[in-house]
Amino acid sequence: MRLLNRSAGRLSRHRRGPLAGLVVLLLGLLMTGGLYAAFSPASADETASSADQIAKGRELFLVSCSFCHGQNGEGVRSEDGNQIGPSLVGVGAAAVDFQVGTGRMPLAQPGAQAQEKPPTFDDDEVAALAAYVASLGPGPAVPDEGDYSLAGMSDEERQAAITRGGQIFLTNCTACHNFEGSGGAMPRGGYAPRIRGVEPRYIYEALLTGPQNMPNFSNGNLSPDEKRDVIAYLGSLEEMPNYGGFGLGGLGPVPEGLAAWIGGIGICVGFAVWIAAHTTRSNKKKVEA
Structure with missing residues (x-):
């Protein structure tokens, strides 16, 4: 009993010591971190996967997109101030998924409007590019x-x-x-x-x-x-x-009106000319007789 009392007294004195609170805090943090890592490994994997995807997207971006949009997506202007490629900061992953997924980007050649064409990148590469651009600033998600x-x-x-x-x-x-x-x-x-x-x-x-x-x-x-x-x-x-x-083609009233003019009125005019020509011939025959 005396030994137990002495041990309890020593523990009580150590709990009141200046380092006791720090030790308890460290033990609590270690236990919390261990439990979190044990029960939510998927979150850590997703974070690592997202970082890898962003890194892959940046590599693709530097090769295929940075000439017009800048190395950090800040956009590029020519010496006379004309915009070569707009800034992509804040456009979001949805804009990249649309433009690259439909083949509009990268541009085949400058023009008034990007032309739709077969995509240059596969689905994984499009997702990587979208993830990288999304990391530049908040914007609409896919x-x-x-x-x-x-x-x-x-x-x-x-x-x-x-x-x-x-x-x-x-x-x-x-x-x-x-x-x-x-x-x-x-x-x-x-x-x-x-x-x-x-x-x-x-x-x-x-x-x-x-x-x-x-x-x-x-x-x-x-x-x-x-x-x-x-x-x-x-x-x-x-x-x-x-x-x-x-x-x-469902193109509306303009082609329908054009078709009506050429097909309808054109036929009527041609028929009228044909009638006039045949009427003149019949009159000439009667005069000669």
Whole structure:
């Protein structure tokens, strides 16, 4: 008993010592760190994977993009002040996924508008480039499938979403993209591309980031649900039959008017000339007789 009392007294004195609190704190930190590492190894792996992806994206960026956008994405200007490539700080991963995923970037040649072409990079390389540009500054992220998919909705909910999307599209988009999404010409060499049959992710990203001549429909202008509804409407056009006969590509009233002028009025004028020519011949025969 005396030995136990002496040991307890020594422990009590050590607990009151100046280093006791520091030792307890260190033990607590070690235990907390060990438990965190044991129960959440995936988070550490994801952080390392993200860092590796950003490093890979920077390597690709320096080789393929830095000539126009600068080594750190700050943009490049010529000696006379003309913008060669814009700054990418803050454009976000969604802009990179759209531009590079659709083949618009890297540019084949300078022009009024980037032309869509087969992608230069594969999916992993596009994701790496997007991760690197996203690390330069906060911006829109690449959307998930749930942001633009109608999966899980009933038929009534789907039809309501398509109806809402059609109203939004007809109000905001037909001036450039045509009521059927077939695209059209724009001033100064630009054009609104055809958006029928385009992958929904790219349509969502285009609405979110506003590439080329397109205005930017941020989530403050069009909510994510409204963007989803617009995509649903465009998807419904693929299944909608054309009740108007030959649609001339759905390019709107200009080609329809041109076809009416050449086909309709042209035929009428030709028929009138033919009638006049035959009437003159018959009159000549009667005079000779």
